[in-house]
Amino acid sequence: xxxxxxxxxxxxxxxxxxxxxxxxxxxxxxxxxxxxxxxxxxxxxxxxxxxxxxxxxxxxxxxxxxxxxxxxxxxxxxxxxxxxxxxxxxxxxxxxxxxxxxxxxxxxxxxxxxxxxxxxxxxxxxxxxxxxxxxxxxxxxxxxxxxxxxxxxxxxxxxxxxxxxxxxxxxxxxxxxxxxxxxxxxxxxxxxxxxxxxxxxxxxxxxxxxxxxxxxxxxxxxxxxxxxxxxxxxxxxxxxxxxxxxxxxxxxxxxxxxxxxxxxxxxxxxxxxxxx
Amino acid sequence: xxxxxxxxxxxxxxxxxxxxxxxxxxxxxxxxxxxxxxxxxxxxxxxxxxxxxxxxxxxxxxxxxxxxxxxxxxxxxxxxxxxxxxxxxxxxxxxxxxxxxxxxxxxxxxxxxxxxxxxxxxxxxxxxxxxxxxxxxxxxxxxxxxxxxxxxxxxxxxxxxxxxxxxxxxxxxxxxxxxxxxxxxxxxxxxxxxxxxxxxxxxxxxxxxxxxxxxxxxxxxxxxxxxxxxxxxxxxxxxxxxxxxxxxxxxxxxxxxxxxxxxxxxxxxxxxxxxxxxxxxxxxxxxxxxxxxxxxxxxxxxxxxxxxxxxxxxxxxxxxxxxxxxxxxxxxxxxxxxxxxxxxxxxxxxxxxxxxxxxxxxxxxxxxxxxxxxxxxxxxxxxxxxxxxxxxxxxxxxxxxxxxxxxxxxxxxxxxxxxxxxxxxxxxxxxxxxx
Numbered sequence: 001x002x003x004x005x006x007x008x009x010x011x012x013x014x015x016x017x018x019x020x021x022x023x024x025x026x027x028x029x030x031x032x033x034x035x036x037x038x039x040x041x042x043x044x045x046x047x048x049x050x051x052x053x054x055x056x057x058x059x060x061x062x063x064x065x066x067x068x069x070x071x072x073x074x075x076x077x078x079x080x081x082x083x084x085x086x087x088x089x090x091x092x093x094x095x096x097x098x099x100x101x102x103x104x105x106x107x108x109x110x111x112x113x114x115x116x117x118x119x120x121x122x123x124x125x126x127x128x129x130x131x132x133x134x135x136x137x138x139x140x141x142x143x144x145x146x147x148x149x150x151x152x153x154x155x156x157x158x159x160x161x162x163x164x165x166x167x168x169x170x171x172x173x174x175x176x177x178x179x180x181x182x183x184x185x186x187x188x189x190x191x192x193x194x195x196x197x198x199x200x201x202x203x204x205x206x207x208x209x210x211x212x213x214x215x216x217x218x219x220x221x222x223x224x225x226x227x228x229x230x231x232x233x234x235x236x237x238x239x240x241x242x243x244x245x246x247x248x249x250x251x252x253x254x255x256x257x258x259x260x261x262x263x264x265x266x267x268x269x270x271x272x273x274x275x276x
Numbered sequence: 277x278x279x280x281x282x283x284x285x286x287x288x289x290x291x292x293x294x295x296x297x298x299x300x301x302x303x304x305x306x307x308x309x310x311x312x313x314x315x316x317x318x319x320x321x322x323x324x325x326x327x328x329x330x331x332x333x334x335x336x337x338x339x340x341x342x343x344x345x346x347x348x349x350x351x352x353x354x355x356x357x358x359x360x361x362x363x364x365x366x367x368x369x370x371x372x373x374x375x376x377x378x379x380x381x382x383x384x385x386x387x388x389x390x391x392x393x394x395x396x397x398x399x400x401x402x403x404x405x406x407x408x409x410x411x412x413x414x415x416x417x418x419x420x421x422x423x424x425x426x427x428x429x430x431x432x433x434x435x436x437x438x439x440x441x442x443x444x445x446x447x448x449x450x451x452x453x454x455x456x457x458x459x460x461x462x463x464x465x466x467x468x469x470x471x472x473x474x475x476x477x478x479x480x481x482x483x484x485x486x487x488x489x490x491x492x493x494x495x496x497x498x499x500x501x502x503x504x505x506x507x508x509x510x511x512x513x514x515x516x517x518x519x520x521x522x523x524x525x526x527x528x529x530x531x532x533x534x535x536x537x538x539x540x541x542x543x544x545x546x547x548x549x550x551x552x553x554x555x556x557x558x559x560x561x562x563x564x565x566x567x568x569x570x571x572x573x574x575x576x577x578x579x580x581x582x583x584x585x586x587x588x589x590x591x592x593x594x595x596x597x598x599x600x601x602x603x604x605x606x607x608x609x610x611x612x613x614x615x616x617x618x619x620x621x622x623x624x625x626x627x628x629x630x631x632x633x634x635x636x637x638x639x640x641x642x643x644x645x646x647x648x649x650x651x652x653x654x655x656x657x658x659x660x661x662x663x664x665x666x667x668x669x670x671x672x673x674x675x676x677x678x679x680x681x682x683x684x685x686x687x688x689x690x691x692x693x694x695x696x697x698x699x700x701x702x703x704x705x706x707x708x709x710x711x
Contacts, residue, residue, distance in 0.1 A: 051554070051584040052452065052570060054459045055301045061446060073582055096299055097569045101583030106567040106574075127569070129305045132297055152303035154466060159305065177303055178464035 003089045003121045004043060004146045004169035008203040011042040013220040013266040015259045016205050018093065018230030019251075020047035020063035022072025024242040026080045032237065035248035037086040039255025042226070044086060045124065048077050048094035055126035057181030059231040062238065074102055074111070081118040089121035091148065091169075096128045099136065112139040122146035122169050130163050140168070148172050151197065153189040160196070170203035170226065175210065175219075182231040183209035186218045194223040213261025220265030227262055229254075290480035291574075293609065295602035298479040299569045304459075307466040308479050314386045315481040319378075319488055326385055330378055330489075337410055338367045338377060340492065344500035344677070349633040354653040356672070357505060360636070361497045361679045363521065370639065370682030371493060371521045372403035376472060378489035380407040380415075383470035390465065391415040393472040394458040396423055396451030397593035398430025399639075399682060400474030405439035407472075415439040418458045420449035423593065430686060448587050451597050455571050475518025476601030479572030483601050490524025497677055498528050510673020511536035514681065515644040516615070517559060517595035519604045521681035530612060536673070539604060540648040542590030543617035549578070549586065556586040561600040562608050562615035575602040591620040591694055592640035592687075622647035624694055627684060628702035639682035640690065649678060 001009070008014040017036045021029045029046070036044055049067040053060065081090060092115060103110030115123065122145055128136065130149055140147040146169030153176060155163060164171065173194065176187040190206055197204055206219045207228030216227040233251055240247030291297055298308055318326035334340045342362045350358040363371040380391055391413045395401025401417040408415035417434055421443045424431055434441050447453040455473075462471040476483045476490070494512075501509050512529055516522040516539040526537045544558030556578040558564070565576035570585055578586040578598040588598045607613040618626070626646030631637045638646060652672050684691070695703045 051447075052456055054456050054571075055463070057460075065447075068584070095569075097577075097579070097583045097585075099583075100568055101579065101581065126301050127299050127572075129298060129300060129302050131305070132299055150302040152301070152305075154303050154306045156306070163302075174303060177466060179460050 002146050002169055004091070005203055007042050007089050008170055008205065008226050012225055013262040014042040014205065014226035015040055015216070015255060015262055016043040016045060016207070016226050016228040017041040017233055017255060018045040018047060018228065019233055019237065020049055020060060020067050021077050021080060022049060022067030022070050023063040023234070023237055024066050025070050026072060026076050028242060028247070030080060030084065031248045032251050033084055033086060035252040036233070036255050037088050039252035040259035041088050041255050043091060044088045045091045045093045045228070045230070046077070046081070048074060048092055048098055050095035050098050053095065055179055057179035057231065059182065059234050059238070060180050063234045074098065078114050078118045081120060090119065091122040091124055092120050093124040093126070096125050099123070099125065108136045109139045112136070112143050112145060116143035116145055120145065122148055124148045124150070124172065126150065130159075130166065150174050151193065153177055153193055164197070164200045164202065167202040170205050171197065171200070172228065173197065173204050173206045173224065175206050175208040178208070180208055180231055182211035182235060186215050190219060191222050198223055213257040213264070216258050216261035217265035220262050227258065229258055292603045292606035294567070295574050295605045296480055296483060297574050298572060299574070300479045300572045301463055303463050304466060307462070310386070311485070312481045314382060315485050318382055318385050319485065324385065326382070330381055333377060333381065334374065334492070338373050339365065341496045342366055344497055344504065346504065347634050350630070350649070353633070353655070354649065356653065357675045358649070359501060359504070359509070359677045361493060361525065361677060363493060364636065364638065364642070364680045364683035368403050368406055369685065370399050370403065371490060371524060372399045372474065372682070373407065374492055374524065375474070375486045375489045375520060376400065376403035377407040377410070379470065379472040379485070380404065380411050380413055383472070384411055384413065386470065388468060388470040389414070390469045391472055392418065392458055392461050392469055394418045394451065394454040394474060396420070396454065396596060397686065398423065398427040398434070399594055399686070401439070401441070402430050402433045402437070404472050405434040405437035408439060409437040416442055416461070418442050418444050418454045418461070420451065420454050421445045422449035423451070423454070427593065427686070452585065459571070475520040476523045476603060477518050477571055477573060477575070477599055483573065483603055486520055487523045487527055487603060490520050491527040493521065493524040493679060494526060494528035497525065497679070501675070501677055505675055507675065508532055508535055509675045509677045510534070511538055512677045512679070513538045513540060513645045513648060514679040515540050515595060515641045516562060516600065516604065517542065517597050517641065518599070519601035521679055523601055523603055525679040526607075526613065530607070537607070537613045538648065539608070539613050539615045540645045541615060541617040542592055542595040542623070542644055543619035544589045544591070545620055547617065551580050554580055554584050554586050555589070556598065557589045558617065559588040559590045559595045559597055560617040561598065562604060563617045565600065570599045573602045576600055576605040576608070591623060591690065592644065594639065594641040595644065616648055618644045618647040618651065620694070621698060621700065622651060624691065624698065625700050625702040626650060627687070627691055628695070628700060628704065631684070632702065632704060636680065637684040638680055639684045640687045642679070642681045643684070645678050649676070
């Protein structure tokens with residue numbers, strides 16, 4: 001069992017968090033990752049910013065722009081990860097071109113090698129469907145990294161079968177069509193997708209639109225093994241400025257709320273914290 | 277390890293050598309595969325008479341075939357036979373309708389209910405809006421805020437044809453951002469919406485689909501030149517941004533090895549790039565780009581060493597794109613297509629020269645091909661004819677076809693503004709107005 005799969009199964013129901021590295025600076029990212037780790041995140045995805053993030057909604061697009069404006073580079077990103085010591089395994093989420101261009105030629109291997117060296121446990125690539133993934137999958141296998149695939153509401157039939165037969169780490173269940181972004185409710189598509197996937201014995205985590213503890217509870221209750229939260233955390237970062245300690249505290253509190261919600265959905269009796 | 281159903285060899289039909297492919301979010305894969313199926317059935321196999329209806333509509337609504345005209349004064353100037361393929365005379369004033377009408381019709385055959393498209397300068401947007409009105413399909417166009425402000429007439433044209441125009445404020449507010457936003461819409465509405473992509477870019481099958489709709493340009497040109505000149509041309513010139521008019525013009529000539537195919541890119545103000553600020557003051561992707569993945573395909577790109585996509589620039593909005601069609605990248609690598617680049621100044625001179633000598637006001641995109649013609653075949657600076665051969669390219673030969681991809685009415689404001697800033701040899705005196 002990979003580190004990522006173990007992190008989900010052993011901490012069931014799991015909380016997976018996403019923030020964009022370098023938003024608003026790599027120094028801040030370090031604080032935020034540690035805060036999320038303290039707050040109960042079981043896996044932490046770090047976005048390596050790419051200039052054309054076609055799968056992202058406005059919130060994460062803005063975070064990526066802030067990170068790029070701050071001069072975030074793959075080198076800086078890996079140096080940050082080199083130094084991070086978290087209980088939660090770390091994944092990198094980035095677009096395929098960033099992976100291809102890390103070395104001197106267009107080749108995925110130097111990136112994967114460096115990711116493994118930095119201690120990352122897996123990679124998620126929103127613009128890489130299984131059909132194009134052979135080179136990256138081979139490189140990840142060589143270095144013991146998981147390559148996490150997304151299962152969309154439109155993924156059906158034989159494609160679903162084959163993707164589910166190759167799950168690495170967990171199945172990233174996209175809750176709804178469209179782009180990332182916090183939503184006020186849990187979509188029907190989430191319930192449909194989880195019902196469709198219930199026959200597969202692989203860890204399933206649901207992302208795209210999850211923003212509150214109550215969503216987490218509902219999604220876990222519907223059969224997911226984990227929830228993935230990104231935009232709601234990025235919103236917190238956006239509200240605070242650079243080098244702002246309360247942002248880390250707010251992230252930690254949000255992670256706690258989401259983790260509590262997930263556990264409530266999993267039937268674990270969780271006392272609400274005392275109100276100050 | 278078993279692979280997804282339709283996985284295939286790298287040299288099979290989703291790719292051109294190493295280029296092309298389907299680098300799209302998972303949510304779009306079923307739609308892309310549905311389009312592949314529709315492409316094979318309707319376009320390649322003419323199921324339900326799709327191609328017959330397409331050709332009939334292109335004739336009656338579009339005005340095909342367009343003429344191939346001998347340019348008498350250019351022929352004199354360059355001391356060889358110059359023929360112009362007049363895509364500027366197609367309905368809408370550019371080659372863009374070939375693709376837009378084809379795809380909107382295809383969407384109808386596929387049972388889609390809504391059309392979306394991106395546009396840069398507005399040429400593809402206006403063509404799509406015309407086609408959607410003609411075929412009674414709801415249509416929304418994504419256009420960068422910067423482009424909206426500098427291409428107002430095209431925005432009005434789209435609105436008049438009943439299309440919604442959605443401003444895109446991200447980034448520099450130009451074509452690249454408009455494509456990103458259209459892909460996001462498509463990822464949300466994919467089940468009932470068709471994305472009419474505007475060039476030979478994007479995931480398979482778009483590069484082939486768009487090429488096939490545009491290849492009528494080269495097919496007609498090939499027949500027409502044989503009729504008029506009695507033989508195939510020595511060289512064919514077309515401007516190249518994303519590459520739809522380029523590939524449309526070249527495709528039928530690719531097997532004719534005696535015909536040189538020259539893709540003329542926008543050299544902008546310089547071929548140097550500013551890596552620190554991710555700026556390329558040109559759009560010369562085929563000439564200077566490196567391999568990477570953008571908007572669904574592996575192709576040549578203007579990018580930083582880290583893989584961030586550059587902001588490109590050209591005086592011609594229609595060439596202003598950091599990527600290029602994967603098939604052109606492939607044909608450049610194999611040596612079949614020769615990429616050259618022409619800067620803003622030479623393109624503006626090309627614009628004025630054709631306007632003045634032939635009575636044809638060309639699009640600024642086309643003007644790059646005309647700028648190259650002057651550089652490769654124009655009179656030498658000392659006034660004598662017989663200019664030394666261009667170092668980037670062999671002699672153009674005695675019989676040359678230039679694709680006039682569009683007319684330049686849309687560019688008049690830009691041309692006046694840019695001409696004023698420069699001392700252009702071919703520019704007329706326009707001091708008749710009180711400016």
